[in-house]
Amino acid sequence: MARVYNFSAGPAVLPEEVLKEAADEMLDYRGTGMSVMEMSHRSKAFETIINEAEADLRELMNIPDNYKVLFLQGGASQQFAMIPMNLMKNRKAAYIVTGQWAKKAFQEAKIYGDAVEVASSADKTFSYIPDCSDLPIPEDADYVYICENNTIYGTKYKTLPNTKGHILVSDVSSCFLSEPVDVTKYGIIYGGVQKNVGPAGVVIVIIREDLITEDVLPGTPTMLRYKIHADAGSLYNTPPAYGIYICGKVFKWLKKQGGLAAMKERNEKKAKILYDFLDESKLFKGTVRKEDRSLMNVPFVTGDADLDAKFVKEAKEAGFENLKGHRTVGGMRASIYNAMPIEGVEKLVEFMREFEKNNGKED
Numbered sequence: 001m002a003r004v005y006n007f008s009a010g011p012a013v014l015p016e017e018v019l020k021e022a023a024d025e026m027l028d029y030r031g032t033g034m035s036v037m038e039m040s041h042r043s044k045a046f047e048t049i050i051n052e053a054e055a056d057l058r059e060l061m062n063i064p065d066n067y068k069v070l071f072l073q074g075g076a077s078q079q080f081a082m083i084p085m086n087l088m089k090n091r092k093a094a095y096i097v098t099g100q101w102a103k104k105a106f107q108e109a110k111i112y113g114d115a116v117e118v119a120s121s122a123d124k125t126f127s128y129i130p131d132c133s134d135l136p137i138p139e140d141a142d143y144v145y146i147c148e149n150n151t152i153y154g155t156k157y158k159t160l161p162n163t164k165g166h167i168l169v170s171d172v173s174s175c176f177l178s179e180p181v182d183v184t185k186y187g188i189i190y191g192g193v194q195k196n197v198g199p200a201g202v203v204i205v206i207i208r209e210d211l212i213t214e215d216v217l218p219g220t221p222t223m224l225r226y227k228i229h230a231d232a233g234s235l236y237n238t239p240p241a242y243g244i245y246i247c248g249k250v251f252k253w254l255k256k257q258g259g260l261a262a263m264k265e266r267n268e269k270k271a272k273i274l275y276d277f278l279d280e281s282k283l284f285k286g287t288v289r290k291e292d293r294s295l296m297n298v299p300f301v302t303g304d305a306d307l308d309a310k311f312v313k314e315a316k317e318a319g320f321e322n323l324k325g326h327r328t329v330g331g332m333r334a335s336i337y338n339a340m341p342i343e344g345v346e347k348l349v350e351f352m353r354e355f356e357k358n359n360g361k362e363d
């Protein structure tokens with residue numbers, strides 16, 4: 001069996017320990033004689049799985065009692081619609097556009113009401129996070145929306161925007177559980193799990209209870225109402241059961257690693273190896289303003305598209321997979337989520353050093 005170093009932006013690398021455990025339990029989950037894939041979501045065994053997953057997530061993120069945890073489907077993209085449908089009481093919301101995912105959420109919200117772009121970093125290809133200390137947020141905005149870690153461009157908010165008392169809604173798909181967060185600062189914090197937490201098919205929504213109401217926009221489908229899912233404990237219909245089971249295993253793995261503070265320390269150490277190299281390299285360059293660099297997604301370029309392609313090809317041959325940048329940006333991107341071992345980044349940097357020696361520009 002040969003496992004590669006997988007730098008995919010998502011679906012992405014998962015802890016090997018978790019995959020092995022799932023493999024061991026594939027045919028007979030703890031004496032039930034069946035796989036979790038085959039069991040009723042109303043069974044005792046699955047009830048334990050989902051309850052433990054929620055309890056472990058609450059412990060990891062220190063989620064207060066006045067927040068609900070929902071395990072939903074439809075990916076992060078479904079939340080782009082669900083959020084305005086459930087929260088736009090005044091039909092107005094402020095969006096900070098720091099990349100493609102924020103932009104997609106912004107455009108979707110425009111279908112339902114007056115979504116206002118209050119800041120953007122489009123002027124420099126989303127390579128920085130704008131100053132969000134004093135934004136022109138409309139008084140009657142129902143919420144302020146951000147994408148906290150921009151998967152494609154590799155930027156991350158280091159301080160949250162000043163929402164001027166408005167509810168903050170944050171897409172954390174690509175930085176989920178990568179460091180501690182103060183949940184009380186958010187109205188909704190949500191993410192698709194397929195990057196840092198589990199297999200595609202599950203989106204986790206952590207929502208303050210007072211935002212869960214029956215007062216939703218007319219025509220909101222039953223399946224897109226937070227209240228329906230909250231009242232049913234995420235079991236209104238058949239949930240993505242196997243995905244939730246794997247997420248639960250990842251939560252336990254994270255607890256074993258020492259929790260989110262330990263993950264942050266490890267992620268900082270890991271990212272520093274790559275960023276330090278990019279800063280000293282004469283061939284490779286990081287594309288993001290230094291103070292806004294993500295710990296999870298690291299885009300870089302050589303400045304020569306042919307050389308970029310050669311690098312991606314040779315890296316693949318050497319066992320470093322999925323280093324090609326997003327199709328809209330080009331260049332390279334290394335996604336180094338929680339489950340990427342430090343050794344993977346060290347080896348990548350070694351490979352980049354060697355590539356530079358063989359292809360470097362003369363001074």
Ligand SMILES: Cc1ncc(COP(=O)(O)O)c(C=O)c1O
Nearest residue numbers: 075076077101151171173174192
């Ligand atoms: C930050 C962010 N938000 C949203 C999405 C969309 O997620 P999904 O494919 O689950 O709808 C992605 C996907 O890559 C993402 O990186």
